[in-house]
Amino acid sequence: MGVKSVGVVGAGTMGCGIAAMACLGGYPTRIQDPDADVLGRAQETAAAALAKGAGRAWSEEDAERGRGLLSTVAGIDGLAGCDLIIEAAPERLDLKQALFADLAAACGAETILASNTSSLRVADIAARTPEPERVVGMHFFNPPTRMQLVEVVATDASTPAALEAATEVVERMRRTPIRAKDSPGFIANRLARPFFLESLRMLAGGVADATTIDRVYRLGGGFRMGPFELIDLIGLDVNLSVARSFYEQGGRPERWRPSAIQAEMVEAGRLGRKSGEGFYDYREGRHRPDDPDLDIEAPSVDPGQLARIDPAAGEILPRLFAQIANETAFAREEEVGTPADMDTAMRLGFNWPLGPVGISELIGAGRAAALLKDLRQDHGEAYAPAASLLPATGG
Ligand SMILES: NC(=O)c1ccc[n+]([C@@H]2O[C@H](COP(=O)([O-])OP(=O)(O)OC[C@H]3O[C@@H](n4cnc5c(N)ncnc54)[C@H](O)[C@@H]3O)[C@@H](O)[C@H]2O)c1
Secondary structure (H helix, E strand, O other): OOOOEEEEEEEOOOHHHHHHHHOOOOEEEOOOOHHHHHHHHHHHHHHHHHHHHHEEEEOOOOOOOOOOEEEEOHHHHHOOOEEEEEOOOOOOOHHHHHHHHHHHOOOOOOOEEOOOOOOOHHHHHHHHHHHHHHHHEEEEOOOOOOOEEEEEEEOOOOOHHHHHHHHHHHOOOEEEEEEOOOOOOHHHHHHHHHHHHHHHHHOOOOOOOOHHHHHHHHHOOOOOHHHHHHHHHOOHHHHHHHHHHHHOOOOHHHOOOOOOHHHHHHOOOOOOOOHOOOOOOOOOOOOOOOOOOOOOOOOOOOOOHHOOOOOHHHHHHHHHHHHHHHHHHHHHOOOOOHHHHHHHHHHHHHHOOHHHHHHHHHOHHHHHHHHHHHHHHOOHHHHOOOOOHHHHOOO
16 A cells, blocks of 8 residues: 555654655645644745755746645644654654554554654654554654655564555655664764764874864865864754764763763853854854865875875874774674665765765775774774674784
């Protein structure tokens, strides 16, 4: 049975964008929110999101047709009859568990229930749902109208039919679905761990300052933004709470240990762009000068090319890439997704110039393993290699 209508729970930042994409996919869509003011603005917000992409990502006619497909409902009961319901309510387990139990009671047993959670386990959200096999994750990125990636998350209980239906809806929304296992942070946010944490460790260890590390990542790594300007954009507090959630859910592995520097900055109210100051100062306009054109074929691990950026670049990028290779190896061992989906996740979810599997190949298992071995000797267990990288260390 194909999905013919979609319900969205929560009309906040994500809910309105998801509803807009469901309408773009041609689905009659109902959106629900307990806050009457938020619900009152939902149609306008979704219409504005559709209008913004019109003429670029989709046609004016598509946007117009989409606008006519959205309606609002005040209570959960109003979603009865929808074939797929995507929940985008606040990130609280108790709230989501109760919501899913209510949704299951209000809708027929055929309705597929999806959560847009970014950090909770989907199986935990389904714990109070009588038929957990119809529960899946559909993890959109912000804003859903611009970000292509959607992680379709499979719990041990999710049926193939529910997963396939969710995947088809993502395709009709003109987004790119990948399949992820119900594991901490799924694929994209997990593989982004070293991008943030290894950078913070290099900063703490005095390898270079934040401005230099960012410049090296941009010029030598081909990343659009360096880790510190990206953390400033996300918010140091938001990024730190994601880091803490990974650390706890992963059983406190050293490589996922949150940064003390970041915690101190959050404590001091330096939250990034939104507070005017984070790793950079935003109070007087631009936070950094434009990069020079050094004619480097990024991403590169070539010492000669990297030396043109900064004397420390030859240490910075190989360290980052070795840790990306390590996290990718752990993720592959845990089968959180296919290698192809891992690359798609980082290219579309974080705009990486090359996926993590590609980066692992660029540095090579032997070099990554040798670097991790040295770093582990000097700096400890944050550099403990994944089992599948061990043979490459030669012992
Ligand atoms: N914002 C992001 O960047 C982002 C990205 C990916 C995933 N997510 C996830 O999406 C979900 C929603 O995040 P958001 O940023 O849109 O939050 P938000 O605060 O903007 O919106 C949440 C909405 O849910 C409503 N709500 C509260 N209680 C509710 C209930 N019991 N039933 C229905 N609606 C209720 C609120 O009134 C609010 O309008 C969270 O799980 C979050 O982790 C967020």
